[in-house]
Amino acid sequence: MWDQIASNRRKSVTLVVMMAAVLFVLGYASGELVAPGGGGYVGLLVALVLWVGLSLVAYFQGDRIFLGISQARRIRREDHPRLWNVVEEMKIASGLEVMPEIYIIDDPSPNAFATGRTPARAAVAVTTGLLGMLDRAQLQGVIAHEMAHIRNRDVLLMILLGVMLGAVVMIADLVVRAVFWGGVGRSRRSSSSGGGQAQLILLVAAIVLMIVAPILARLIYFAVSRRREYLADACGTQFTRYPEGLASALERIAAPGPTLKSATRATAPMYIINPLRREGMAAHNLTATHPPIQERVKILRAMAGASYTDYNAAFRQVTRRAGVIPPAELREAVPTRILEAAAPDGTTRQGRARQAGDALLTLSDYVFVTCACGNRLKIPPEAQFTRVKCPTCGRRHELAP
Amino acid sequence: MRCPRCRAPMIIVERNEIELDHCLECHGVWFDGEELALLFTSLGAQDAGRRLAEIMAPRGKKPRERALACPRCGRKMDQVAVGSGAEVLLDRCRRGDGIWFDGGELHAVAARLGASGAEGFARAAAFVEEVFPRTLPPEAAPAGGPAAEET
Numbered sequence: 248m249w250d251q252i253a254s255n256r257r258k259s260v261t262l263v264v265m266m267a268a269v270l271f272v273l274g275y276a277s278g279e280l281v282a283p284g285g286g287g288y289v290g291l292l293v294a295l296v297l298w299v300g301l302s303l304v305a306y307f308q309g310d311r312i313f314l315g316i317s318q319a320r321r322i323r324r325e326d327h328p329r330l331w332n333v334v335e336e337m338k339i340a341s342g343l344e345v346m347p348e349i350y351i352i353d354d355p356s357p358n359a360f361a362t363g364r365t366p367a368r369a370a371v372a373v374t375t376g377l378l379g380m381l382d383r384a385q386l387q388g389v390i391a392h393e394m395a396h397i398r399n400r401d402v403l404l405m406i407l408l409g410v411m412l413g414a415v416v417m418i419a420d421l422v423v424r425a426v427f428w429g430g431v432g433r434s435r436r437s438s439s440s441g442g443g444q445a446q447l448i449l450l451v452a453a454i455v456l457m458i459v460a461p462i463l464a465r466l467i468y469f470a471v472s473r474r475r476e477y478l479a480d481a482c483g484t485q486f487t488r489y490p491e492g493l494a495s496a497l498e499r500i501a502a503p504g505p506t507l508k509s510a511t512r513a514t515a516p517m518y519i520i521n522p523l524r525r526e527g528m529a530a531h532n533l534t535a536t537h538p539p540i541q542e543r544v545k546i547l548r549a550m551a552g553a554s555y556t557d558y559n560a561a562f563r564q565v566t567r568r569a570g571v572i573p574p575a576e577l578r579e580a581v582p583t584r585i586l587e588a589a590a591p592d593g594t595t596r597q598g599r600a601r602q603a604g605d606a607l608l609t610l611s612d613y614v615f616v617t618c619a620c621g622n623r624l625k626i627p628p629e630a631q632f633t634r635v636k637c638p639t640c641g642r643r644h645e646l647a648p
Numbered sequence: 649m650r651c652p653r654c655r656a657p658m659i660i661v662e663r664n665e666i667e668l669d670h671c672l673e674c675h676g677v678w679f680d681g682e683e684l685a686l687l688f689t690s691l692g693a694q695d696a697g698r699r700l701a702e703i704m705a706p707r708g709k710k711p712r713e714r715a716l717a718c719p720r721c722g723r724k725m726d727q728v729a730v731g732s733g734a735e736v737l738l739d740r741c742r743r744g745d746g747i748w749f750d751g752g753e754l755h756a757v758a759a760r761l762g763a764s765g766a767e768g769f770a771r772a773a774a775f776v777e778e779v780f781p782r783t784l785p786p787e788a789a790p791a792g793g794p795a796a797e798e799t
Contacts, residue, residue: 356684597665597686625660
């Protein structure tokens with residue numbers, strides 16, 4: 248386990264350095280392009296300041312900002328015991344020392360993400376859509392996957408790489424705009440001598456770089472994140488010892504909902520229930536583009552046991568590529584049997600959706616009244632009612648002020 | 649969520665694990681898109697959402713009145729006529745966030761849906777009628793039944 252963290256760190260450092268190299272070369276070239284002869288160092292400086300600034304913000308505030316933007320609500324154990332218990336189980340299985348903070352996001356599209364710069368300061372967030380969709384074993388698979396990201400310190404790495412990717416894209420975009428709209432760089436002073444041609448070549452090279460650098464940065468970013476997703480799948484399976492949980496969760500998340508099978512963009516406006524409203528969240532989430540979900544599901548289903556060795560074998564069998572697990576980790580892998588399928592947990596999709604929704608309503612100080620006719624009335628705090636009449640049976644309920 | 653008609657805060661009525669938003673002032677009902685999907689799924693009427701859209705026709709150029717704003721996304725809703733015959737209207741969010749029944753039109757719409765022949769709609773309409781009966785039963789005294797209360 249520790250070996251993997253060490254090996255991850257070495258690889259991470261290499262990738263961060265590569266990404267930094269792309270950023271600084273780009274910064275220098277941009278400077279030269281905008282102000283030939285000396286401008287390169289200014290560009291380098293700008294890139295450096297941008298990178299350091301963004302990284303510091305991301306490091307210290309990134310998780311808060313991200314949770315804030317997605318309007319995540321932090322829950323306590325009593326708000327959603329099922330989710331809390333699953334996270335607690337997986338915290339123990341993963342050997343994390345600190346219980347991560349748990350957040351719920353009011354969003355019908357199923358999704359989950361982990362954030363936090365160190366395992367001691369981590370948070371997992373899931374959407375109400377996810378909570379409604381998945382049964383216990385599936386939810387456990389997803390949470391185990393997120394815990395694996397936390398334990399493998401993927402979050403910090405992806406934040407740092409993401410920031411650099413952002414900086415590269417930003418610089419390239421600005422310079423391309425400046426060149427196209429402002430005609431900068433075509434300095435009249437320097438075109439008098441024979442240096443003109445050399446400068447032209449430099450100019451072309453710099454423009455090519457502006458186009459290539461963001462692509463290169465994205466490739467590095469995706470290469471890293473794809474590998475991380477596979478590793479988190481393998482690692483999460485070790486925590487749950489039940490690969491089918493994550494496999495069926497992924498399948499359910501990726502599949503269009505039951506009512507929505509025949510939908511296309513053209514017919515979407517025809518539906519009462521928008522079939523395509525599943526724009527997930529950006530950033531580091533479970534279903535983000537990375538490896539194709541079908542492939543991940545196939546690998547998980549091909550596993551003969553629950554250990555790294557089994558995952559690696561299944562990975563090679565399905566993808567016909569060399570393995571994905573670091574060799575040192577494979578040497579230490581302990582054969583682990585897959586657990587037998589748990590009995591269905593007896594929850595229904597509606598019941599789970601209610602549970603998740605009620606957790607959010609409780610956090611918003613709604614008052615819950617159970618009427619004898621079978622209704623549950625949920626009264627918002629801003630209504631300031633002192634009594635409420637059940638619309639079905641007409642019973643009146645006094646509300647505590 | 650606030651009532652799109654009179655802006656009063658709406659209460660949520662949950663019955664059989666389906667939630668409806670209800671305005672106690674004007675008696676309108678908001679049927680959320682997600683809830684409608686849950687209801688249809690639980691009734692086994694998988695493609696009812698699409699067929700429901702088929703029997704609704706946008707009401708053409710002359711809206712009855714100023715368009716209501718969707719209580720979820722805040723955008724203007726479409727007024728659509730349900731079925732044929734004398735006009736029965738409801739308001740539908742363009743994004744699919746849900747549909748709004750004015751207090752007076754709830755039962756007319758439910759009757760139209762019930763009469764449309766599709767099994768899923770008839771039961772969905774029956775559900776709405778069950779939660780919001782046309783006439784309330786004679787006032788049940790609070791002391792008469794053990795009205796469990798929790799806050």
